[in-house]
Amino acid sequence: MKRLDITTSSPEETRAFGAALARLLQPGAVILLSGELGTGKTTLTQGLAQGLSVHADVNSPTFVIAHEFKGRLPLYHLDFYRFTEDGNLDILGFAEYFWGEGVTVAEWPERVTGLPPEHLSVHITQQGDNQRAFSCAAHGTRYEELLDTLKEELGDAA
Numbered sequence: 001m002k003r004l005d006i007t008t009s010s011p012e013e014t015r016a017f018g019a020a021l022a023r024l025l026q027p028g029a030v031i032l033l034s035g036e037l038g039t040g041k042t043t044l045t046q047g048l049a050q051g052l053s054v055h056a057d058v059n060s061p062t063f064v065i066a067h068e069f070k071g072r073l074p075l076y077h078l079d080f081y082r083f084t085e086d087g088n089l090d091i092l093g094f095a096e097y098f099w100g101e102g103v104t105v106a107e108w109p110e111r112v113t114g115l116p117p118e119h120l121s122v123h124i125t126q127q128g129d130n131q132r133a134f135s136c137a138a139h140g141t142r143y144e145e146l147l148d149t150l151k152e153e154l155g156d157a158a
């Protein structure tokens with residue numbers, strides 16, 4: 001499996017990483033973000049939004065599970081934090097997000113079943129007050145190519 005590991009030292013750096021990643025995304029891309037509360041899933045999503053030219057504030061959906069934004073591609077920001085039991089996405093009607101032209105970013109993907117097998121997973125761990133490690137793994141050839149290109153763009157950072 002193809003991987004990319006990168007560390008950031010500030011929320012701004014995390015957003016810049018997200019923006020660089022977003023500029024390479026194609027319609028229908030799916031990104032699954034895992035990691036403890038406060039590690040930076042939403043902050044990374046803000047960067048993804050910037051890179052997709054979304055001109056709206058992205059924050060943690062508190063009562064809403066899905067937020068849609070208009071950008072270069074539509075951005076669907078899903079947060080399954082409130083799913084304490086396994087939720088099946090087909091039943092819940094979320095599957096429609098993954099068929100469209102948009103980019104789907106999901107926080108707490110481990111709390112639901114039915115997410116697309118082809119996706120980019122990003123696992124975040126906190127290493128210090130402001131340091132975060134991002135471990136990206138490609139699931140599917142399209143995401144392997146994406147990581148190859150991203151590695152070239154990030155150069156020494158990755």
Ligand SMILES: Nc1ncnc2c1ncn2[C@@H]1O[C@H](COP(=O)(O)OP(=O)(O)O)[C@@H](O)[C@H]1O
Pocket residue numbers: 008009010011012013014035036037038039040041042043044060107129130131132
């Ligand atoms: N390098 C970093 N990357 C991302 N967030 C950081 C970083 N350093 C500090 N932070 C802070 O950590 C918090 C991350 O919160 P958030 O993105 O909402 O996390 P999550 O969505 O994973 O719960 C924010 O308060 C952010 O300012």
Ligand SMILES: [Mg+2]
Pocket residue numbers: 041042060079107
């Ligand atoms: Mg969040």
